[in-house]
Amino acid sequence: MKHAYLIIAHQEFEILNYLLASLDDQRNNIFVHIDKKVNDVPKLSCSAAKLVVLEERIDVRWADVSQIEVELLLFKTxxxxxxxxxxxxxxxxxxxxxxxxxxxxxxxxxxxxxxxGFTQAEISKQLERKVKRFHLFPRHFRRENSFLGFTRRFLRSIFLKFQEVTGVYRNRAIDFKKGTNWVSVTHAFVGYLLTYEAQIMQTYQHTFCADEIFLHTLCWHSDFRDCIYDFQSEGRGSQRVIRWKDNQICDWKNGEFEELVNTSFIFARKFNSKNMELVRQVICYVTKVR
Structure with missing residues (x-):
């Protein structure tokens, strides 16, 4: 049975083309979403895999529910x-x-x-802030250096403080779970996930970074919890190697090829066009090692 690769892209299209080349296999179907904000949509192609570039394009905003929306669109397609x-x-x-x-x-x-992959750290305070409070202006979480941006941040901060002082909570009955949103899941689980699409979109409106929460929470409270590959390690559980520093994802750099391929994981994120030597090394490695 074929595998489906679901790709969310908005920039660095040279790397996207290398990614497609690494997945270009007749055993794969590849589905790509290009952010609606992109005016010059790149030409993409595969020779062996079936490539589907989604016609429906979402204006995806960081930390906003639109990140959940695009993931569900890809899963559904x-x-x-x-x-x-x-x-x-x-x-x-x-x-x-x-x-x-x-x-x-x-x-x-x-x-x-x-x-x-499930986060192992203590995250109760983080979950409280992200999904048990109401966040104003969710499409504008990124810092905006303007009077309007300052006003939005000020009002958001004041409203959050008001909720803390007055004890306002939402989603009280839900035991949330969290982890990297980059996953590899079965057809059965995707079918189950899609039956909750409307409920998910309603629950996570006006939340913060809930793309790292909605799928994990649904999985945890279902029979699919018994099928999790590894509960103890977020990286091993998702088969993704992701490097963090000061709560930010670090890009992989030239000279780190051996470190990457000597991990036990299957996927890595993330790469950039300033370090294309590493990207070319990886593509040569994965396409020649058959």
Whole structure:
């Protein structure tokens, strides 16, 4: 059975083309969403894999519910296109670290497991702030250096403080879970997820960074919880190697090829066009090692 690769892209299209080349295999269907804000849509192609560039394009905003919306759109498009063994959610600046032969063999060996990585740190305060309070102007979380941007930040901060002082909570009955939103999940789980689409979009309106929460919470409170590949490690559970520093994701750089390919994980994020030597090394490695 084929695999579906679901890619969210908004910039760095040279890297996106390398990513497509690394996934260009007849055993794959690839679904790409290009952000609505992109005016000059790149020409993308594959020779072996079926490539679907979504006609419906969403204006995706950081930390906003539109991030959930685009993920659900990709899952829904791929799910209704064909039945797939696995659905791999990637950004346009991610890369696989293994060949397609390895990837298909790995997921066949662990067929039925859900590769969802759960955060291990204490996050109760973080969850309270992100999804148990109301956030104003959710489409404008990114810092704006203007009077209007300052006004939005001020009002958002005041409203959050008001909720804290007065004890205003939302979603009280939900035990939220969190982790990286980049996952590899089965057809059965995607079908289950899509039955909750309307409820998800309603629950997570006016929240903050809930794309890291909605899928994990739904999975945790379902029978699919018993199918999680690894509860103890967020990286191993998702099969993604992601490097963090000061609560920010660090890009991989030239000279770090050996460190990357010597990990036990299947995917890595993220890369940039300033370090294309590393990207070319990775693409050569995964396409030649069959």
């Amino acid at each position: 791929a799910y209704h296109y064909a039945e797939h063994a696995y659905y791999h959610l990637l950004s346009g600046v991610d890369m696989p670290l293994r060949s397609q032969d390895y990837i298909h063999a790995f997921f066949e060996k662990h067929r039925g497991k859900e590769f969802v």
